[in-house]
Amino acid sequence: MELQHEFTVPVPVDEAWPALLDIERVAPCLPGATVEEYDGRTVTGSVKVKVGPVTVTYRGTAVFEEQDESAHRMVLVASGRETRGQGTARATVTAELSGRDGGTAVSVRTDLTVTGRPAQFGRGVLAEVGDRLVSQFADCLAKRLTERPPATEEQPREGGTATATAGPAEPEPEPLDLLHVAxxxxxxxxxxxxxxxxxxxxxxxxxxxxxxxxxxxxx
Known part of the structure; x- marks a missing residue:
């Protein structure tokens, strides 16, 4: 099935483009997603999806097949398989960015194929879920792009030199609850x-x- 969405973020295109490619930064805006490894082109991780009392975990990879900075266009191909089942998910996501009233309009086209338990709801329901998820993602992304990064604490070292300490670890994300979202x-x-x-x-x-x-x- 093909899904089409559009959202805006309150920063210029030149700021929004690198932000969307910063997987570690935007991953917390994706419900149920965990990034395990990212080398600049390939993302390895998992997504937890909850359907009523049943929780399904997909593990897989997502590869940036195109990153055209001059056209502000990217193509991401993601595929995953249930860790405890035969269900699969595959998506080709094409995103194009353009300037709009001092901000950035992001047009996203998703070619999605899902098998297994989440597929039982059909195209209409999955489209509703997609609409709400994109809206949540856009709100979260806008907040992250406009907030200042947290200050790091300085810890003294032997000899009087201070070192920066990392912030608190990110909590494990909650599963994406399809019934709750839709x-x-x-x-x-x-x-x-x-x-x-x-x-x-x-x-x-x-x-x-x-x-x-x-x-x-x-x-």
Whole structure:
């Protein structure tokens, strides 16, 4: 499926472009994402997705196949697989930046393929989730681009020389809760799906019981 989104950030293009390529900086704005390694082109990490009571973890890589600084255009290809299951996710993300009223407009086109449990909700629900996630990401990114970096504390060393100490470690991200993000419409659809599955299960059990009873009578 193809998804199209656009958002703006309150900084010029020349500031927004390197910020979007700074994976460690923007990763906390992606719900459920953890970056394990980044060499400037390839990102290795994981994403946790929660669907009701079930949590699915995808591990994989994302590769920048294009980084055109002059055109402010980037292409990212990401793929992952469930750590405990057969589900997969693959996305080709194309982002283009342009100046707008002193800020930056970011146009994002995503070609997404998902298999496994999250895919059960279908295109419409995943599009709703995508809209809300992009909105959250844009708000978080705008905040990070406009805030000042935290000051580092100086710790004295032997001989009177001070050294900077790293800030507190980032907490492990919470899973991306699809039902919570998409809200009531998705919850209703999930409930309807669960009810249908429950009804099907009951019907199958009744059929089995009837077959057993008929089998005993024939004997």
């Amino acid at each position: 809200g009531l419409p998705v919850a209703k659809r999930a409930a309807a799906l669960a009810a249908a599955l429950a009804a099907l299960t009951v019907a199958l059990r009744l059929c089995r019981r009837n077959r057993r009873r008929h089998g005993k009578r024939r004997r």
